[in-house]
Amino acid sequence: NREKELSQIIVSLEKEQFVIERFKKVKTESLEKSVNEMFEYVTFKLFEEQVNGGLNPTCITLVNGVPFGSANTAGRINAGLDIINTLCKVNEINAPIFIDNRESVTQLIPTESQIISLIVDPNQETLKFN
Numbered sequence: 001n002r003e004k005e006l007s008q009i010i011v012s013l014e015k016e017q018f019v020i021e022r023f024k025k026v027k028t029e030s031l032e033k034s035v036n037e038m039f040e041y042v043t044f045k046l047f048e049e050q051v052n053g054g055l056n057p058t059c060i061t062l063v064n065g066v067p068f069g070s071a072n073t074a075g076r077i078n079a080g081l082d083i084i085n086t087l088c089k090v091n092e093i094n095a096p097i098f099i100d101n102r103e104s105v106t107q108l109i110p111t112e113s114q115i116i117s118l119i120v121d122p123n124q125e126t127l128k129f130n
Contacts, residue, residue, distance in 0.1 A: 073104040
């Protein structure tokens, strides 16, 4: 009788555990979705599902589905601008943005902030301001 009683308790606890795990998964998916809706060009992977079904917190920035570190220079610069644009919008501020290696980018995403481009020109012997 005691064994039957304990097995019923175990089944009941396993059901509760399943409901809790499902709630955590839905909650994390909702959080990730709400964060990603704030950005136009980048997405964030905030949780990784483990083999056992558990969730491991992480924060991976993706540029067109590619991890930030693997994106090309133009992709990384535009991803940074997207993040800056969102932070500026959320905090209701604008600040100048310095972009190094600007010669690597043919088209920047739109931004309301002032952009200061740092460009290498091998023919320019002295520092020049435009």
